[in-house]
Amino acid sequence: MSKRVAITGNEAVAQAMRQINPDVVAAYPITPQTEIVQIFSTFVADGDVDTEFVTVESEHSAMSATIGASAAGARAMTATSSQGLALMWEMLYIAAGLRLPIVAPVVNRALSAPINIHCDHSDTMGARDSGWIQLYSENAQEAYDNLIQAVRIAEHADVQLPVMVCMDGFIVSHGMENAELLDDDMVRSFIGQRTPKHSLLDVDRPATFGALDFADWYFEHRRQLAEAQTHVKGVVLDVAKEFAKVSGRSYDLFEAYRLDDAELAVVVLNSAAGTAKEVVDDLRDKGMKAGLLKIRLFRPFPHEEIVAALAGKKAIAVLDRADGLSTMGGPVFVDVRSAMYDAPGPKMVNYIYGLGGRDIDTEQIAGVYWDLARIAETGKVTSPVTYLGVRE
Amino acid sequence: MSASGKEKGWKDVPMGGLILEAGSSDKYETGDWRTYRPVWDQEKCRHCMICWIYCPDSSILVHEGKMVGIDYKHCKGCGICAHECPAKCIDMRLETELEADRAEGARAGAGAGGACCAKSGGEAGGK
Amino acid sequence: MANLRDLTKKEELLCGGHRACAGCAAPIAVRQALKAVDTPVVVGCATGCLEVTTTIYPFTSWRVPFIHSAFENSAATISGVEAAYRALKKKGKITRDIQFIAFGGDGGTYDIGFQSLSGAMERGHDMVYICYDNEAYMNTGIQRSSATPKGASTTTSPAGKVIPGKVQFRKDLTAVMAAHNIPYVAQAVPSHWNDFITKVQKALAVKGPAFINVLAPCRLGWQFDPAETIDIMRGAVETCFWPLYEVENGVWRVTHKPREKKPVRGWLEKQGRFRHLFRPGNEHIIEEIQADIDRNWEALLARAGAA
Numbered sequence: 001m002s003k004r005v006a007i008t009g010n011e012a013v014a015q016a017m018r019q020i021n022p023d024v025v026a027a028y029p030i031t032p033q034t035e036i037v038q039i040f041s042t043f044v045a046d047g048d049v050d051t052e053f054v055t056v057e058s059e060h061s062a063m064s065a066t067i068g069a070s071a072a073g074a075r076a077m078t079a080t081s082s083q084g085l086a087l088m089w090e091m092l093y094i095a096a097g098l099r100l101p102i103v104a105p106v107v108n109r110a111l112s113a114p115i116n117i118h119c120d121h122s123d124t125m126g127a128r129d130s131g132w133i134q135l136y137s138e139n140a141q142e143a144y145d146n147l148i149q150a151v152r153i154a155e156h157a158d159v160q161l162p163v164m165v166c167m168d169g170f171i172v173s174h175g176m177e178n179a180e181l182l183d184d185d186m187v188r189s190f191i192g193q194r195t196p197k198h199s200l201l202d203v204d205r206p207a208t209f210g211a212l213d214f215a216d217w218y219f220e221h222r223r224q225l226a227e228a229q230t231h232v233k234g235v236v237l238d239v240a241k242e243f244a245k246v247s248g249r250s251y252d253l254f255e256a257y258r259l260d261d262a263e264l265a266v267v268v269l270n271s272a273a274g275t276a277k278e279v280v281d282d283l284r285d286k287g288m289k290a291g292l293l294k295i296r297l298f299r300p301f302p303h304e305e306i307v308a309a310l311a312g313k314k315a316i317a318v319l320d321r322a323d324g325l326s327t328m329g330g331p332v333f334v335d336v337r338s339a340m341y342d343a344p345g346p347k348m349v350n351y352i353y354g355l356g357g358r359d360i361d362t363e364q365i366a367g368v369y370w371d372l373a374r375i376a377e378t379g380k381v382t383s384p385v386t387y388l389g390v391r392e
Numbered sequence: 393m394s395a396s397g398k399e400k401g402w403k404d405v406p407m408g409g410l411i412l413e414a415g416s417s418d419k420y421e422t423g424d425w426r427t428y429r430p431v432w433d434q435e436k437c438r439h440c441m442i443c444w445i446y447c448p449d450s451s452i453l454v455h456e457g458k459m460v461g462i463d464y465k466h467c468k469g470c471g472i473c474a475h476e477c478p479a480k481c482i483d484m485r486l487e488t489e490l491e492a493d494r495a496e497g498a499r500a501g502a503g504a505g506g507a508c509c510a511k512s513g514g515e516a517g518g519k
Numbered sequence: 520m521a522n523l524r525d526l527t528k529k530e531e532l533l534c535g536g537h538r539a540c541a542g543c544a545a546p547i548a549v550r551q552a553l554k555a556v557d558t559p560v561v562v563g564c565a566t567g568c569l570e571v572t573t574t575i576y577p578f579t580s581w582r583v584p585f586i587h588s589a590f591e592n593s594a595a596t597i598s599g600v601e602a603a604y605r606a607l608k609k610k611g612k613i614t615r616d617i618q619f620i621a622f623g624g625d626g627g628t629y630d631i632g633f634q635s636l637s638g639a640m641e642r643g644h645d646m647v648y649i650c651y652d653n654e655a656y657m658n659t660g661i662q663r664s665s666a667t668p669k670g671a672s673t674t675t676s677p678a679g680k681v682i683p684g685k686v687q688f689r690k691d692l693t694a695v696m697a698a699h700n701i702p703y704v705a706q707a708v709p710s711h712w713n714d715f716i717t718k719v720q721k722a723l724a725v726k727g728p729a730f731i732n733v734l735a736p737c738r739l740g741w742q743f744d745p746a747e748t749i750d751i752m753r754g755a756v757e758t759c760f761w762p763l764y765e766v767e768n769g770v771w772r773v774t775h776k777p778r779e780k781k782p783v784r785g786w787l788e789k790q791g792r793f794r795h796l797f798r799p800g801n802e803h804i805i806e807e808i809q810a811d812i813d814r815n816w817e818a819l820l821a822r823a824g825a826a
Contacts, residue, residue: 100408198406209585212575417534465535
């Protein structure tokens with residue numbers, strides 16, 4: 001039966017990987033993901049998993065070997081962070097283009113320069129258009145649950161896409177929390193077996209993977225990839241429903257926290273949502289109609305549902321833990337605002353926060369809500385994009 | 393369906409750009425790249441298979457250990473076979489000359505098999 | 520030891536209709552290598568001439584399972600396939616014996632793919648890596664690589680008024696791979712087909728990683744008549760520019776010793792890429808190339824105990 005344990009995000013993810021028992025894991029150490037690889041190594045060394053663990057010489061090779069293994073019909077995983085994900089970048093697109101259901105936890109960490117080992121989302125935001133599904137996790141429990149669900153989502157016949165499960169570096173990866181782990185057998189029966197349609201090891205039906213398309217075919221294959229993204233939403237919800245039966249924990253495309261009757265809304269990903277919920281409760285006590293939308297599925301972007309949830313709000317702030325450097329805000333803001341274009345228009349503002357592991361506190365988030373209150377009252381946005389917590 | 397399949401839309405092709413028909417390039421003609429055509433003299437051939445092992449285009453046709461012809465659908469006319477043949481039984485002839493010969497043969501009422509083709513015993517090309 | 524007539528009875532695993540240039544050595548090398556195979560094989564390939572010419576959608580020339588993912592990772596990709604094979608075999612999901620070959624050109628092997636090759640070899644995957652070395656980035660239009668020999672004119676080391684082609688000597692990758700202390704390393708060339716096929720057979724037979732460097736002259740980049748592809752290969756062996764040898768479990772052995780070691784000059788003369796070396800004032804470069812070949816050949820003979 002499931003058990004409640006005190007566990008870090010990395011430990012929870014490693015435990016999920018042990019329970020998933022992938023055929024192949026190819027990974028390379030990088031802070032703050034390293035623990036996942038180390039813990040998983042002990043599972044391999046102790047015979048707790050059947051996995052062929054490929055200790056590659058770089059993240060580029062980690063993703064390449066994972067691609068090879070997945071194309072060979074194996075259930076294949078890797079894990080990385082930051083520069084490691086950046087080094088994989090070329091191969092991320094190839095994993096998606098070849099329609100390989102790889103699952104990879106990514107421990108969010110800032111990208112260089114300057115080099116920084118702490119949390120922000122610039123790494124996974126850089127991979128948001130690669131064709132990977134991205135699930136974001138507020139805490140260790142969600143990272144664990146998302147990883148297990150990711151296997152089912154990735155391998156679904158209508159999807160066949162790689163999935164990245166993101167959690168915040170150090171804040172979640174190294175922070176000790178209470179989480180409930182499922183029984184090994186429950187996980188194994190929930191994920192089932194991978195049944196690939198085509199495999200490199202099917203030597204009697206030799207297939208060519210990774211052929212060259214000229215202008216006469218590339219567009220069709222990319223269109224196919226775009227179509228697959230449209231199936232993701234439904235599959236994520238279906239898998240969540242089944243997961244709820246097993247775990248008792250329910251998941252959606254996003255979490256709407258006291259949002260229904262809210263007038264002022266904040267949109268955020270990952271661990272900052274925990275802090276923001278506290279702020280919402282506090283402001284509600286003070287009479288402010290504050291609410292929160294925490295995105296779980298960021299890629300593909302569930303724009304219709306998000307618009308429906310945010311329509312009618314008076315003012316919305318999107319909190320981005322990555323800067324788009326476009327001078328028009330962070331990536332989540334750009335997507336949410338674009339989605340909201342057709343909705344009866346609330347005023348929208350963006351806050352870039354927490355880069356390189358900079359803490360965000362309840363006072364700052366409360367400040368965001370007070371800004372929204374002013375905007376709602378005056379109807380005026382004076383600063384569409386604000387850097388929150390930077391020294392001016 | 394045509395060999396190139398270009399009438400197909402994105403809904404009709406396998407996922408991920410996979411090619412599921414092994415060796416499908418067999419349907420693709422590269423023979424029309426040729427400037428020179430290898431013309432094989434069956435009489436002189438010792439069936440040593442030297443041309444076969446060196447052919448870049450898998451175009452030397454062999455049956456039960458014996459050369460039976462040249463696959464002109466794929467042969468690009470590189471001339472390696474003629475250059476390497478120890479028996480000198482392959483001759484590289486300009487395609488344009490061969491065409492002229494053929495045309496002349498046809499005019500002379502010699503039918504489809506012109507002089508050159510009669511000489512080159514094994515035009516088994518075009519699988 | 521292979522017999523040609525017997526080999527013809529084996530299935531042609533690389534079929535015609537690929538778009539390699541007329542006279543290209545790469546498909547010759549691949550055809551010969553695949554003739555060494557007796558069990559089902561999965562092939563990986565780095566981006567490059569071989570990959571683009573054999574897999575133009577919807578046409579593939581491969582009659583074996585094939586994967587290309589990118590340029591620098593043919594070894595890493597196949598290492599993942601091999602790991603999957605081991606995992607699935609252990610679980611009883613695969614019952615057949617399957618072997619694994621990764622191909623890469625010199626760019627994808629000596630240069631951009633060097634790290635992933637080194638890693639895969641060190642990890643001990645049961646795979647054969649075959650580098651078809653045409654001594655430059657031919658697919659992008661003849662740019663110099665670390666396999667390009669000294670003096671060769673390429674599009675990024677052109678023979679100019681001041682600089683006479685590539686200044687540096689080539690990297691001795693075969694020796695570098697031997698330094699990985701893997702069970703089998705060899706240098707080969709398709710002109711000596713029997714030597715090459717035997718080496719591929721040995722490479723497949725060993726448990727663990729094997730590396731073969733096979734010279735694959737490019738008629739376009741080296742500038743010679745396509746009919747002479749095999750001749751040019753022979754010249755590389757006869758001049759000892761490209762010695763044929765193997766390193767089996769650390770033991771070096773020259774597999775073909777030319778009866779008479781020919782001066783490199785005649786071989787260089789046949790290739791347009793070295794044309795400028797014959798201009799007045801550049802003769803010393805030919806002497807340097809000859810001296811380098813002599814030194815390397817003597818060193819090889821000494822290593823192989825055949826001096």
